[in-house]
Amino acid sequence: MALNSPFAELNCPAPDAARRLLGCELERTLEDGTILRARIVETEAYDEADPASHSYRGRTMRNAVMYGPAGFMYVYFIYGMHYCCNIATGPDGHGEAVLIRAVEPLEGEGEMMAQRGRGDGAQLTNGPSKLCQAMAITQEFNGHDLTHAPLRLILKPALQSSAIVQTARIGIAQGVEVLWRYYVKDNSYVSRR
DNA sequence: TCCCCGATTAACT
């Protein structure tokens, strides 16, 4: 990854990138031009040494984006019906990524409700697959460069560490002991306390 | 090829 890349700050270990991404924004432009924008409020880090990570057993067709340069979207399909989105981090060749677990709507909330077809308030985007549905993020965005529409990552100033809560990750069988889940303190869109 | 189960969600009791 080039030093002048807009996402040079994500060229670091996944746990550092996971903290850095809190407070940053995702902007989705729908086919009809509608803008959906949301603030990242909950993340989890995954890397190659981690038994819970898709990259634990090496590079495959599915997880290839995790091994690419930082700033690209890794989208995977899970439980036969849901999508989850991650942002690749670390240098090219390293299988690291940050799972986006929750966001707070900033623009186009009504359109997000239309995309989801159910749920309002925090229920709209307080889970990894909920936010993908709300922002119309599917497999089509696997490998997408987040510097460009129709899906952009907008870096914001890093949050104070006092505003970040660090806990164990959710929904995994192994790797529970490492505290690689991060969320914005007191934010009502966080998936679980 | 077959088979198991998952970085989840919503609808139950």
Next chain:
DNA sequence: GTTAATCGGGGAG
């Protein structure tokens, strides 16, 4: 608190 829905990845054979 429990469980069905639903399907592709990848380890096992």
